[in-house]
Structures are given as C-alpha cells and as structure tokens.
Amino acid sequence: GNKICTMASPTNSNSNTQPPPLPTMRIHLHSELSTAHSSHGVLYEDYPQYSAYCTRRLSRLRHGKPVKKELLHCRMYKSALSTKVEEPGKEGAAVGSNKARHAYRAIDMNNLPSEVLAGHVSYFWEPLYCAERCWAASMAIKAESNGAGSGGGGGGALGGGNDPKRDWSPGKIRAHSIKRLRKAAKFATMLETLTMSTKKAPSADNDNEEAEENATTNDASPPVDEHTQMEARAYASWMRGNLALEQNQWQTACNEYQMALTLCESLASDIHGRKSAEDEDGKKNAMQQLELFDFFTNRAMNVIAPLLRYCHYELQEKGMSPTEKISFLQSSSSVTDTPNDPLQSKLHSLKAQTLQTQATTGSSMSQIVFRENNIAVETKELRMALLKIQDLKGEWEEDAKGGNSNNNNNASGSDAKFMALLSGYDDAISLTNQELKQLATLKSGPAVNAKKFQLVNILGFGKYQKLKLVMSRNEDLANGIIRRNKKKGMTLKHFEEVAHLYDALLQDGRAVVSISGGGAPEDFDGNTSSSAAVEDEFLLEANANILRLRSLRCYYLAQMHASPLVHKYQEALALLDQAESLAQEASEEIGACDQMEGGDDLLENLENVLEEMRGEKCRVVAVSYLSKHTLSTSGKCLLERLHDYDVPSAGTPLTHVPPKLMPMACKPSFFDVALNYVSDYPAEELERVLEEHGDGKSAASTGFMGWFRR
Numbered sequence: 001g002n003k004i005c006t007m008a009s010p011t012n013s014n015s016n017t018q019p020p021p022l023p024t025m026r027i028h029l030h031s032e033l034s035t036a037h038s039s040h041g042v043l044y045e046d047y048p049q050y051s052a053y054c055t056r057r058l059s060r061l062r063h064g065k066p067v068k069k070e071l072l073h074c075r076m077y078k079s080a081l082s083t084k085v086e087e088p089g090k091e092g093a094a095v096g097s098n099k100a101r102h103a104y105r106a107i108d109m110n111n112l113p114s115e116v117l118a119g120h121v122s123y124f125w126e127p128l129y130c131a132e133r134c135w136a137a138s139m140a141i142k143a144e145s146n147g148a149g150s151g152g153g154g155g156g157a158l159g160g161g162n163d164p165k166r167d168w169s170p171g172k173i174r175a176h177s178i179k180r181l182r183k184a185a186k187f188a189t190m191l192e193t194l195t196m197s198t199k200k201a202p203s204a205d206n207d208n209e210e211a212e213e214n215a216t217t218n219d220a221s222p223p224v225d226e227h228t229q230m231e232a233r234a235y236a237s238w239m240r241g242n243l244a245l246e247q248n249q250w251q252t253a254c255n256e257y258q259m260a261l262t263l264c265e266s267l268a269s270d271i272h273g274r275k276s277a278e279d280e281d282g283k284k285n286a287m288q289q290l291e292l293f294d295f296f297t298n299r300a301m302n303v304i305a306p307l308l309r310y311c312h313y314e315l316q317e318k319g320m321s322p323t324e325k326i327s328f329l330q331s332s333s334s335v336t337d338t339p340n341d342p343l344q345s346k347l348h349s350l351k352a353q354t355l356q357t358q359a360t361t362g363s364s365m366s367q368i369v370f371r372e373n374n375i376a377v378e379t380k381e382l383r384m385a386l387l388k389i390q391d392l393k394g395e396w397e398e399d400a401k402g403g404n405s406n407n408n409n410n411a412s413g414s415d416a417k418f419m420a421l422l423s424g425y426d427d428a429i430s431l432t433n434q435e436l437k438q439l440a441t442l443k444s445g446p447a448v449n450a451k452k453f454q455l456v457n458i459l460g461f462g463k464y465q466k467l468k469l470v471m472s473r474n475e476d477l478a479n480g481i482i483r484r485n486k487k488k489g490m491t492l493k494h495f496e497e498v499a500h501l502y503d504a505l506l507q508d509g510r511a512v513v514s515i516s517g518g519g520a521p522e523d524f525d526g527n528t529s530s531s532a533a534v535e536d537e538f539l540l541e542a543n544a545n546i547l548r549l550r551s552l553r554c555y556y557l558a559q560m561h562a563s564p565l566v567h568k569y570q571e572a573l574a575l576l577d578q579a580e581s582l583a584q585e586a587s588e589e590i591g592a593c594d595q596m597e598g599g600d601d602l603l604e605n606l607e608n609v610l611e612e613m614r615g616e617k618c619r620v621v622a623v624s625y626l627s628k629h630t631l632s633t634s635g636k637c638l639l640e641r642l643h644d645y646d647v648p649s650a651g652t653p654l655t656h657v658p659p660k661l662m663p664m665a666c667k668p669s670f671f672d673v674a675l676n677y678v679s680d681y682p683a684e685e686l687e688r689v690l691e692e693h694g695d696g697k698s699a700a701s702t703g704f705m706g707w708f709r710r
Contacts, residue, residue: 025224027124029191029231033132034295047140054133058126067122070112073105081116081202084108109190113201117194118223124232127191131239134184138246141177145170174246181243188239195224195232227267234263238304245307250314257308264300268293370461371518371538375454379435382458385428389465392421418473425466432459444526453524460517467515471508474501495560502553509546513539541596544589548602551582555613562620569624576617583610 036042036057041049062071069080084106109127117123168176198219222229241256366383368375377383399414436455442448478501485494518534533539558575561568587606590599 024221025118025121025228027121027224027228027231028292029124029128029228029235030295030299031292032125033128033235036132042136045139045143047136047143051133051136051140054129054136058129058133061122061126061129064120064122066120067126070109070116071107071122071126073107078105080107081111081113083111109194110197110199112194112197113199114197114220114223115201117197124191124194124224124228127187127194128235131184131187131191131235134180134187135239135242138177138180138184141173141180145173145177178243178246181239181246185236185239185243188236192229192232192236195229196222198222227270230263230267234260234267237263241307245311248314250311254308254311254315257304257311261300261304261308264296264304268296268300368458368461370457370464371534371536373457373518373521375457375461377458378454379431381431382428382435385424385431389421389424389428392417392424396421421469422466425462425469429459429462429466432462449524449526450521452526453521456524457517460515463515464512467508467512471505474505474508477501478505490559492560492563492565495556495563499553499556499560502549502556506546506549506553509542509549513542513546537593537595540589541593544586544593544596547582547586547589548606551579551586551606552609554579554582555609555616558620559616562616562623567623567627569620569627572620573617573624576613576620580610580613580617583613 036053037050040053041047062068064071109123112123165173165176198221200220224232237256237260241253241260244250244253244256366377368377368386377386396414396417399417432455436452436459439448439452439455478498481494481498481501482490485491513533518536518538554575558572558579560566561575562572583606587603587610590596590602590606593599596602
C-alpha cells in the first residue's frame with residue numbers, strides 16, 4: 001500500500017535521447033516488519049507460525065506477474081537477468097538443452113540492474129522475507145531447545161513424534177540454529193546491497209568497447225532513496241549482530257549493534273526534523289511521520305540498546321568479581337525490565353550463583369536471632385532461601401524509597417518486588433515445615449529436640465518477618481488514606497477503608513502472638529504442634545501492639561457511626577470511650593517495653609490520636625444533643641447561633657462546610673470600571689423584548705432597573 005512504499009518526485013533529465021529515470025522508491029521496511037510481527041505470532045514467541053507465514057508470503061511475491069521471471073527458480077526463465085552465472089570448468093556449469101522446463105535455476109539478485117530493481121517493490125520484499133524466515137526458524141530452534149516451547153501448531157522447530165532431530169545433542173541444535181541465523185544475515189546483507197545497487201542495464205552493442213567503458217564509469221542511480229537505504233543498513237547490521245552474539249563474537253556484535261543503534265537514532269531524528277518542517281498541506285503525512293518516529297525510538301531503546309549493553313558486559317566480564325558483575329548489571333540493566341533484555345536473565349542467573357556460593361560456604365545467614373535466642377541455620381537450602389529474602393528485601397526497600405515521586409511504573413515495580421518478597425518468605429516457611437515433618441517420625445531425645453527447637457524458631461522467625469512486613473505495608477496504606485484526605489475531609493468511604501485495613505492488622509497482630517518459638521532449649525519438650533506461649537519481651541510487645549490496633553480500630557469505627565449518613569451517635573460515643581480506654585492502656589504497655597522497635601514513634605502517635613478522640617467525643621456529644629431537640633425552625637448552623645436561646649431544628653450542622661458566601665461592600669473604583677461597560681446599552685431593544693415577553697406592564701411603568709429585578 002501507500003503506507004509501505006511511496007514514490008518520490010521524478011528528476012529532470014537534460015538528455016533528449018535517454019528516457020527519463022524512474023521515480024525513486026521509498027520503502028518502509030521496519031513498518032512492514034512491525035505489522036507482520038504483531039499479526040503472525042512473534043509477540044507471543046510463536047516462531048513456527050511466523051516462519052510459515054513468511055513461506056506463504058514469499059510464494060505470493062515470487063509468483064507476481066511483473067517479477068516472476070526474475071524471482072522464480074524455474075529453468076524456463078533461464079534467459080532472465082537474475083540467472084546465476086556459473087564459473088567455467090565448475091561442475092554443473094554447462095547444462096544441456098534437454099533439461100525440463102521446471103528444473104531448478106539458481107538465481108543471483110545482484111545481477112539485476114538498478115533500473116529493473118526500481119520497477120517493483122517485490123525485488124526488495126523477497127530477500128527481506130527470506131531473512132525473516134531464516135531468523136524465525138533459528139529463534140524457534142533456540143526456544144524449543146531451552147524448553148520454552150513455541151506455542152504454535154506446527155509441531156515445533158525440532159519436529160515431533162519420531163523425528164530424528166529430537167535426539168540431537170545441545171551442541172548440534174545450537175549449530176543448526178546458528179546455520180539458519182547465518183543464512184538470515186546473508187539475505188539481510190543482500191537486501192542492503194540491492195538498495196545501494198548502481199549497476200546499469202547491459203547495452204545492446206556489447207562489441208563497442210567505448211560503450212562498455214561508459215557503462216563502467218557512469219553508474220546508475222540507486223533504486224531507492226536514502227531513507228530506505230538507511231533502514232536496510234540498520235536491519236542488516238542488527239541481523240549480523242544477532243549472528244555474532246550467538247557465536248560469542250562480542251566485539252563484532254558490539255560494532256554491528258552500535259551501527260544499528262546509530263542508524264535508528266538517525267532515522268528517528270531525521271523523521272522528527274522533517275515532521276517539524278511540515279507545512280499545513282502535509283498534516284496527513286505528518287501523522288505517519290510521528291508514528292515512524294515513535295517506532296524507531298522504541299526500537300533503538302528497547303530492542304537494540306539492551307543487546308548492546310549485554311555485549312559490553314561480556315567484554316568487561318573478565319577480571320570482575322561476582323559483586324562487581326552484579327553492580328555493573330544493575331547499573332546497566334533497563335529500568336522497565338523489558339522481557340527482551342538479556343541483561344536481566346544474566347543478572348538473575350548470576351545472583352543465583354552468588355547465593356549458592358554463599359550458602360555453600362556458610363559465610364552469610366548461618367545464624368539468626370529470634371526471641372533472645374541465637375539459632376544456627378545448618379541446611380544449605382534454608383540459608384539460600386534466607387539470603388534470597390535478604391536481597392529481595394533490599395531491592396524492595398530501595399524501590400520504596402525511590403518511588404515517592406508519583407510514577408505509576410515505579411509503583412507497579414515496587415508491588416511486584418513486594419509480592420516476590422512475600423513469595424520468598426513462603427518458600428523459607430515451606431522448607432522449614434518439610435524438615436519438621438521429617439523429624440516428626442523420630443523419637444524424642446536431646447539431639448532430636450535440639451534440632452526441632454532450632455527449626456521451630458526458624459519457622460517462627462520466617463512467619464514473624466512476613467507478618468511484620470505485611471502489617472507495616474497495611475498501616476502505611478491506612479496512614480496514606482488519612483493523610484491524603486484529611487484536608488478535604490474524611491468521608492464514610494474513607495473511614496470504611498481505614499477500618500477494614502485495621503481489621504486485617506488486628507488479625508495479623510493476633511497471629512504474631514500465636515507464633516511458636518522462644519524460651520530455653522532445655523525447656524523445649526519436642527512438641528512442635530501445640531507448644532505453650534513463652535512469657536518474654538516478644539510476647540509483651542505483641543500484646544501491647546494488639547491493644548494499640550484495637551484502640552485505632554474502635555476509633556475509626558466510631559467515626560463511621562458518627563458520620564452524617566449513619567448518625568448512630570450513641571454507638572459512636574460507646575466506641576470512643578472504648579477506644580480512649582484501650583489507647584491509655586496501650587500507652588502504658590508500650591512504655592513498659594524498653595526494647596520495642598519504634599516504640600517512641602508509636603507513643604507519640606497514640607498521644608495525637610488521644611487528643612483527636614477527645615475532640616471527636618465533644619463533637620459527637622454536641623451533634624447527638626442537636627439531633628434530639630427540635631424546638632426551633634431556624635436553619636442556621638450552631639456557630640451562627642451562639643447567642644440565641646432557642647435550639648435549632650434537627651439536621652442543623654455545627655458549621656457550614658464549606659463556609660457560605662457573605663456579601664461584602666465593593667469599593668467605588670469597581671463602579672467606575674463597571675460604568676464603562678453599561679453606559680451604551682441598547683435601551684430600545686430591551687424595551688421591545690420586555691413588551692414581547694413581559695406580563696403586560698410596560699417598561700416605562702416598571703423602569704429600566706425593574707427589568708434587572710426580575
């Protein structure tokens with residue numbers, strides 16, 4: 001269509017003997033590929049489907065009537081210009097005339113002159129889709145060898161059933177993938193060569209030596225414009241970079257990817273400059289230019305740049321320690337964690353190797369402290385799980401600190417890391433439960449009881465850390481709702497959300513109290529299912545926190561009952577009394593816990609809430625009294641009737657929110673300015689309108705200002 005291939009205006013020719021040159025073509029190669037990828041399975045890694053589509057597309061291209069003589073491999077077109085010329089003396093060079101019409105004919109697209117190539121766009125689609133088919137086959141082989149599957153319905157790239165390719169070794173599979181990728185790079189290079197071809201058509205007088213010299217010195221113009229040449233060079237560089245990457249030729253891959261990145265950035269800047277220089281007649285084309293600008297910018301940043309960073313990493317990897325490698329990957333990896341960034345998978349694998357090394361050597365997380373006991377972590381799997389939790393917690397805290405700016409991407413990334421951290425705690429808890437189940441069948445003894453005591457405390461440590469993390473996040477959410485809506489005024493919906501969060505917090509707080517562990521190892525009886533609670537500092541802190549949460553929950557439930565939509569003031573007063581009593585008791589308990597984490601902040605927060613409770617209690621008492629007495633019909637609020645002796649009617653608020661507008665005296669300068677606009681009013685038209693739409697009275701009887709009093 002016109003979107004994929006366009007023609008530039010023809011150039012003037014000064015020669016009268018030669019025909020005018022054909023218009024220069026512009027082919028949007030990457031736009032065509034983007035449409036094909038999004039429509040035929042590449043987005044879902046269904047490479048066999050895309051390879052089959054390329055085969056069908058090539059068949060349609062080659063059988064097109066204007067180009068089939070040059071593109072089909074049938075021997076009936078052996079006189080075409082694209083027929084490959086074999087070297088003399090080579091086997092198969094001299095072919096007899098008794099060959100069948102449809103025998104194979106080798107073709108060489110480089111033999112086609114520039115004038116022929118400029119005649120039809122299929123000459124450029126053919127090598128492009130040949131390269132795409134080979135690239136898709138290589139990616140399908142690689143995906144299936146990695147166990148990812150292709151999702152297609154063609155049985156996979158390695159065949160199905162009794163296909164011998166199923167028994168290939170990984171080395172042979174990789175060699176087959178590289179072979180297909182090498183062929184894709186060959187076709188991409190051919191496309192680049194065709195776009196820059198300056199070969200002239202062979203002249204009829206081949207015996208004239210001067211004509212041959214002129215043909216060699218005066219080259220023809222390229223068949224496509226400079227924009228298409230840059231796109232072809234960028235595509236070929238990207239494909240050659242893919243081949244070098246698979247062959248572990250990092251320097252070559254860096255050079256090719258850098259060339260592709262530079263060309264894509266140049267194309268984007270060229271499109272942006274042309275778009276800004278568009279006149280009003282080209283607004284329709286400017287929309288297409290804007291789309292192409294976004295496409296090339298996205299391809300440069302999200303497709304080529306991650307591959308280039310990965311090659312840079314491989315070049316710098318030698319001589320780096322594992323810690324330096326991880327820090328380099330974290331600084332070089334993309335912020336958005338795109339799935340096609342190879343640095344992300346490399347970072348994850350390197351972290352896993354580092355964790356395994358640390359867990360094997362026992363240098364980190366070999367001991368934890370829980371409920372005043374030093375617990376040794378003896379198994380390698382548990383140490384790896386705890387080390388993974390430590391790393392995930394550091395990443396989540398770093399994201400939470402940097403996510404204060406209102407960025408949706410940062411918020412979604414922080415949520416994903418929070419869920420990964422919870423999953424890490426679940427893995428550690430599951431591993432500990434499995435080891436406890438193995439010990440459950442053993443008879444009790446000093447060694448067995450010591451091992452059980454160790455695992456029970458590790459289990460309690462994991463559960464406590466997970467509950468502590470969830471409680472901290474839920475309380476932050478509740479405080480965020482209060483902070484955001486405090487100035488505007490909390491509504492019933494906001495109070496419900498906060499009360500619901502404190503319900504969940506209270507459940508988690510009670511779960512903390514029931515966590516097993518603690519005490520002395522010699523007092524442990526070996527019963528892991530129903531162990532009595534140990535009276536220690538941990539239990540006192542957990543009970544004090546439960547009192548605090550109960551107080552806050554009662555307070556926000558009271559505000560729900562006292563809201564204008566519910567107006568259950570007696571229940572609200574009872575809840576406020578209970579909340580105040582619990583808050584005072586919680587303050588005493590928290591003050592008695594000297595080692596409680598964040599105890600001073602909790603006490604300060606409770607004091608502030610107590611002051612709010614007292615003020616809320618006075619307000620509820622006043623509103624409750626006003627709701628019971630209906631001795632007056634006045635609609636004024638209480639603050640406007642402080643010196644009146646009658647009681648206003650039911651439903652009268654304490655004050656108007658927001659305050660009502662009050663009349664103010666205007667300065668004389670206001671009327672001086674207004675006089676400039678009202679001095680020349682059309683009095684006759686106003687009188688006519690009054691007579692037509694009035695109630696029978698004339699404008700003279702009511703006066704000019706009487707019209708404004710209506």
